[in-house]
Amino acid sequence: MPTITFTQPDGRADVVTAVEGTSLMRAAVTNGVDGIVGECGGQAMCATCHVYVRPEFAAALPEIGDDEEEMLDCTSAERTARSRLGCQVAVGAGLDGVVVDVPEGQV
Template identity: 55%
Template sequence: MPKVTYVQPDGTSRTVDATVGRSLMQVALDHGVDGIVAECGGNAMCATCHVYVAPERLDDLGPLCSDEEEMLDCTASPRAATSRLSCQLPVTEDLDGLVLRLPEEQL
């Protein structure tokens, strides 16, 4: 089972077992990770599951879809080149060791 680390804005981190096939947003909710609001339930309609991905791992995630691209322009915290919506990122074995930084705010 892949391990994913969620890093809070204050630097504290939590590493969890991620179920293959679930989204990284669902994994965060499953494990009670603070900082993922998921207001729309994972439909790429709210941008409250915004995360920053380690730059060297961006290619492991696949391309942005048009809905994700549009919603990333609506994030509460600044969008970066490494910004993604965790609801649009399915867990695969290849994501073992992935580190996601959470933004200061989601709403």
């Protein structure tokens, strides 16, 4: 099973495993990761699963869709080049070991 590390603003790391194909958001919510809410249930409609994906994993990410692009402009924390909605990123072999940072404004 793929491993995901959610790094909190205080430096604490939550390391979780997920079934392949599970979104970052679903893995976080299922495992009680602070700062990831997923209010809309993964429909790219709330931006409460905003994360910053570490640069070394950027090439393995799916392309940003129109809905995600729009919602990233509505995040509570600053949008950066590393911003993604966790509900739109599914983990698999290419993202096993992915590390993401939870924005400070969401915690």
